[in-house]
Amino acid sequence: MRGFFFLFITSFSFLITISTSTDTLTSSQIFRTNQTLESSNGTFVLGFIPGTNSNIYLAIWYKNINPRTIVWVANRDNPLQNNSNNDGFLKISDNGNIVLLLNSSTQSDNNRNLVWSSNQTTVTKNQVVLQLLDNGNLVLREKNVNDPTKYLWQSFDFPTDTLLPSMNMGWNFDKKTEQYLTSWKITGENPSTGDYSFKIDYHGLPEIFLRNDETIIYRSGPWNGERFSGVPKMEPGTDSIVFNFSLNEHGVNYSFYIENRSIFSRLVVDSSGVLQRRTWVESSKTWTTFWYAPKDQCDNYKECGPYSVCDTNANPVCVCVKGFSPKNEQAWKLRDGSDGCVRNTNLDCESDKFYHMENVKLPETSSVFVNMTMGIDECGDLCHRNCSCTGYAYVTTDGSGCVMWFGVLFDIRSYSDGGQDLFVRLAASDIDNSGSTSGSQKKNHKAEIIGITISAVVIILGLGFIFCKRRKFLSKLNRNTDNRGSLQRSRDLLMNEVVVTSKRGGSSGKRDMDDLELPMFDFKIITMATNNFIEANKLGEGGFGIVYRGRLIEGQEIAVKRLSKTSGQGLEEFKNEVKLIARLQHRNLVRLLGCCIDKDEKLLVYEYMENRSLDSILFHKARKPLLDWNTRYDIICGIARGLHYLHHDSRLRIIHRDLKTSNILLDSEMNPKISDFGIARIFGQNQTEANTLRVVGTYGYMSPEYAMDGNFSVKSDVFSFGVLVLEIISGKKNRGFCYTNDDMNLLKNAWTQWREGTALKLIDSSIGDSYAQSEVLRCIHVGLLCVQERAEDRPTMPSVLLMLSSETALMPEPRSPGFSLGGRSMNPPETDSSSSKQDETWSVNQVTVTLLDAR
Ligand SMILES: *[C@@H]1O[C@H](CO)[C@@H](O)[C@H](O)[C@H]1NC(C)=O
Ligand SMILES: *[C@@H]1O[C@H](CO)[C@@H](O)[C@H](O)[C@H]1NC(C)=O
Ligand SMILES: *[C@@H]1O[C@H](CO)[C@@H](O)[C@H](O)[C@H]1NC(C)=O
Ligand SMILES: *[C@@H]1O[C@H](CO)[C@@H](O)[C@H](O)[C@H]1NC(C)=O
Ligand SMILES: *[C@@H]1O[C@H](CO)[C@@H](O)[C@H](O)[C@H]1NC(C)=O
Ligand SMILES: *[C@@H]1O[C@H](CO)[C@@H](O)[C@H](O)[C@H]1NC(C)=O
Numbered sequence: 001m002r003g004f005f006f007l008f009i010t011s012f013s014f015l016i017t018i019s020t021s022t023d024t025l026t027s028s029q030i031f032r033t034n035q036t037l038e039s040s041n042g043t044f045v046l047g048f049i050p051g052t053n054s055n056i057y058l059a060i061w062y063k064n065i066n067p068r069t070i071v072w073v074a075n076r077d078n079p080l081q082n083n084s085n086n087d088g089f090l091k092i093s094d095n096g097n098i099v100l101l102l103n104s105s106t107q108s109d110n111n112r113n114l115v116w117s118s119n120q121t122t123v124t125k126n127q128v129v130l131q132l133l134d135n136g137n138l139v140l141r142e143k144n145v146n147d148p149t150k151y152l153w154q155s156f157d158f159p160t161d162t163l164l165p166s167m168n169m170g171w172n173f174d175k176k177t178e179q180y181l182t183s184w185k186i187t188g189e190n191p192s193t194g195d196y197s198f199k200i201d202y203h204g205l206p207e208i209f210l211r212n213d214e215t216i217i218y219r220s221g222p223w224n225g226e227r228f229s230g231v232p233k234m235e236p237g238t239d240s241i242v243f244n245f246s247l248n249e250h251g252v253n254y255s256f257y258i259e260n261r262s263i264f265s266r267l268v269v270d271s272s273g274v275l276q277r278r279t280w281v282e283s284s285k286t287w288t289t290f291w292y293a294p295k296d297q298c299d300n301y302k303e304c305g306p307y308s309v310c311d312t313n314a315n316p317v318c319v320c321v322k323g324f325s326p327k328n329e330q331a332w333k334l335r336d337g338s339d340g341c342v343r344n345t346n347l348d349c350e351s352d353k354f355y356h357m358e359n360v361k362l363p364e365t366s367s368v369f370v371n372m373t374m375g376i377d378e379c380g381d382l383c384h385r386n387c388s389c390t391g392y393a394y395v396t397t398d399g400s401g402c403v404m405w406f407g408v409l410f411d412i413r414s415y416s417d418g419g420q421d422l423f424v425r426l427a428a429s430d431i432d433n434s435g436s437t438s439g440s441q442k443k444n445h446k447a448e449i450i451g452i453t454i455s456a457v458v459i460i461l462g463l464g465f466i467f468c469k470r471r472k473f474l475s476k477l478n479r480n481t482d483n484r485g486s487l488q489r490s491r492d493l494l495m496n497e498v499v500v501t502s503k504r505g506g507s508s509g510k511r512d513m514d515d516l517e518l519p520m521f522d523f524k525i526i527t528m529a530t531n532n533f534i535e536a537n538k539l540g541e542g543g544f545g546i547v548y549r550g551r552l553i554e555g556q557e558i559a560v561k562r563l564s565k566t567s568g569q570g571l572e573e574f575k576n577e578v579k580l581i582a583r584l585q586h587r588n589l590v591r592l593l594g595c596c597i598d599k600d601e602k603l604l605v606y607e608y609m610e611n612r613s614l615d616s617i618l619f620h621k622a623r624k625p626l627l628d629w630n631t632r633y634d635i636i637c638g639i640a641r642g643l644h645y646l647h648h649d650s651r652l653r654i655i656h657r658d659l660k661t662s663n664i665l666l667d668s669e670m671n672p673k674i675s676d677f678g679i680a681r682i683f684g685q686n687q688t689e690a691n692t693l694r695v696v697g698t699y700g701y702m703s704p705e706y707a708m709d710g711n712f713s714v715k716s717d718v719f720s721f722g723v724l725v726l727e728i729i730s731g732k733k734n735r736g737f738c739y740t741n742d743d744m745n746l747l748k749n750a751w752t753q754w755r756e757g758t759a760l761k762l763i764d765s766s767i768g769d770s771y772a773q774s775e776v777l778r779c780i781h782v783g784l785l786c787v788q789e790r791a792e793d794r795p796t797m798p799s800v801l802l803m804l805s806s807e808t809a810l811m812p813e814p815r816s817p818g819f820s821l822g823g824r825s826m827n828p829p830e831t832d833s834s835s836s837k838q839d840e841t842w843s844v845n846q847v848t849v850t851l852l853d854a855r
């Protein structure tokens, strides 16, 4: 009896020591996976969080913010398993480290496996405690020492994907240690180390690079004393974030502070590679993105090559620096600015002058010469005297500090305001007197010496900080098709308004508080908008689901794709994928407005297209006269531009895999928009690899290698594009491989006529006589090249664009297209309901055929 009582007492006191929720763990305590530590003022919590595959991780999150927002993870690449034994725990080890252990019951001798350790090496005889501070820092310190410089270890030295106020990122040159951000594998789901990092490079003039593995995708520009040169919107505002960038012989740091403890703000790199500053807005209980990068095409690293400037308001966006011309004229016209520009006149050294550029993000500064104490006049003189100096700038906005470039200048972009001044060396003859200076600066700069430390304070923020500027769209193309010469049209063809931002136009009552979150629609709203998905609202059906027309309460018309339930994707993956795809914006792609997830239901919400799909007009006897030749030509070119964007211009290379007339939608002005792009991505990676067991596509549009072997590539899309072109010209459907009859096999017919020199016979009789023969022939020629049997004989989309736009482009002679399959016969189910007379087919929904294991 006494024994029992004693036992009760001990176990009771044991329980008390471990279950009190404080901010501190002492060396005699054990912290189990069901426990938490809370910082003194209740701002942050340390505990375990679930990940994928019943993994659990030690993490820190905001206590009072819902949904749980995690700011730090300890064992991101060494998860514990959440099992019934509950055998993982945290404790302070005998050598003064904080360790995560697994008390493996499967092994004998009480074998404890080390899962994660703070790995600090300071030896101390004093008692060590672990404390969660109210700023989110988890620190290991000697019990009676509360000096921040004497912490044995702190989580702030090991950031994950989040930079919190008063947390540093940068380098300590003395200890050769670095702090940087790395994205999660899947934000919100899988905290293990992802592909994207945000790191300071201290070489030359330090700046911060966002990388995807080793590839740089964005850089901040150097610090100009007030802000990063590439973040012109870091400006004084109404709120109180203080930015601090410091550089000295001991290291380089970037951090920010917020005086007001009730404002929560963080800088985070998400798993899709977007860097964002997010601030909690209590009134709406959401995180708002105040700033993000890369935010437009010109933020993409080296979007334009050497000596060219990326200007989002220009078209194309790459513009040569004054005194330079495109290195590769043809690529330049095709909007590929990566080769950059070359000098018009070689430098002479003595007589060279400097061209003054304003409001630019300085060229990359990793291999520059920097003297922080030199004034700008001296800087200009020095650069002028040294013949290999290609340009210079001052480092800070008050005109002190000198930076000189000795090689090519690249990754320059311009801003309408903000940015810095840059002086580029040019031969005197390439400069006219306006806007130029010769070595010395006119402005009256205070050449004050500020010491090696640049340490500056910028008060910024407020909602205005954001960059709310709407991108200026180019004025609409002149639609007066009748008297437009083909030259004008060629020019239009190259006017390809690429808009790579995550901004969504359309401003109806959707939740777009946050620019980066994909608007999520409520299932009830969609049900209402589509009248409970009634048959009458059905617009079409494809392999990925049924499309319904709908109208939101605010009146906006939408098209809703209800995805079939076979997508093997998890919810977060699905959302991530949709977010990426929503960021692809181009005038020839249907815009994704948002998505909706409800239990098993996954819906995509698109803008509604007044003229529905191309097939509903092209193959409809009464309506096809709406499509005169100019309109058809514009449609062909528009599709080509959209596909070019998917294949080559966008951040994601997307192979459409199901390009066909019913996936080409037409707006009120008959502008073509490709739909269903990216759906293949959503439907699981196993299907988007170079070979697939599951052939998704539509007979008549599938390239031979894809239909027969499941091989696909951009060239299989090019094949489908070729079929589209021939269909648009002829107004006839391609029936696929199985028809040997010329009338039914469009490709065979086109080839026969081409060979016999009677190609113009192909043209749809409803077009009449008003067409430019050369244009029609060129389109047929391009169409035939695109449907060549061998993928390598087909052109890529950049060549297609060039051939379509240029009267003089060299075009190879086509050979026999890939319509005959040499004995390999297929029996596709003919799903088209009205296949009796090809000219009267009126079908929105030519069903996508899905073949399992076509091999
Ligand atoms: C946590 O788990 C341990 C071991 O499974 C259990 O003894 C304890 O009661 C739990 N504590 C809480 C607060 O749930
Ligand atoms: C905790 O809150 C009190 C009162 O609001 C404040 O005085 C104190 O500075 C806060 N402590 C920390 C660490 O933020
Ligand atoms: C572990 O699993 C249990 C039971 O499924 C659950 O209640 C608990 O929240 C999980 N722990 C974590 C950290 O997810
Ligand atoms: C570790 O496992 C042993 C045997 O299962 C058990 O007696 C011991 O209490 C466990 N220790 C901890 C800290 O969970
Ligand atoms: C601790 O150090 C060991 C050996 O150097 C290393 O394998 C381990 O990854 C380190 N752990 C952490 C969390 O840094
Ligand atoms: C900026 O950082 C430096 C070095 O870390 C520090 O001395 C200075 O006080 C900081 N400035 C502000 C405004 O916090």
Ligand SMILES: *[C@@H]1O[C@H](CO)[C@@H](O)[C@H](O)[C@H]1NC(C)=O
Pocket: 168, 246, 247, 248, 250, 251, 252, 253
């Ligand atoms: C960077 O921050 C660390 C930690 O706060 C500090 O020890 C170091 O002196 C700072 N370095 C510079 C160059 O400000």
Ligand SMILES: *[C@@H]1O[C@H](CO)[C@@H](O)[C@H](O)[C@H]1NC(C)=O
Pocket: 260, 261, 262, 263
């Ligand atoms: C701190 O911020 C909160 C929320 O924005 C605001 O209500 C409060 O007045 C601020 N306090 C100070 C001292 O500025």
Ligand SMILES: *[C@@H]1O[C@H](CO)[C@@H](O)[C@H](O)[C@H]1NC(C)=O
Pocket: 371, 372, 373, 374, 375, 378
């Ligand atoms: C930087 O410029 C100053 C002023 O011209 C000069 O005295 C100093 O030697 C220069 N420092 C270096 C490292 O070139």
Ligand SMILES: *[C@@H]1O[C@H](CO)[C@@H](O)[C@H](O)[C@H]1NC(C)=O
Pocket: 369, 385, 386, 387, 388, 389, 406
């Ligand atoms: C020009 O500057 C480069 C780099 O600083 C240096 O290596 C070279 O010697 C300089 N040339 C002259 C003529 O001063």
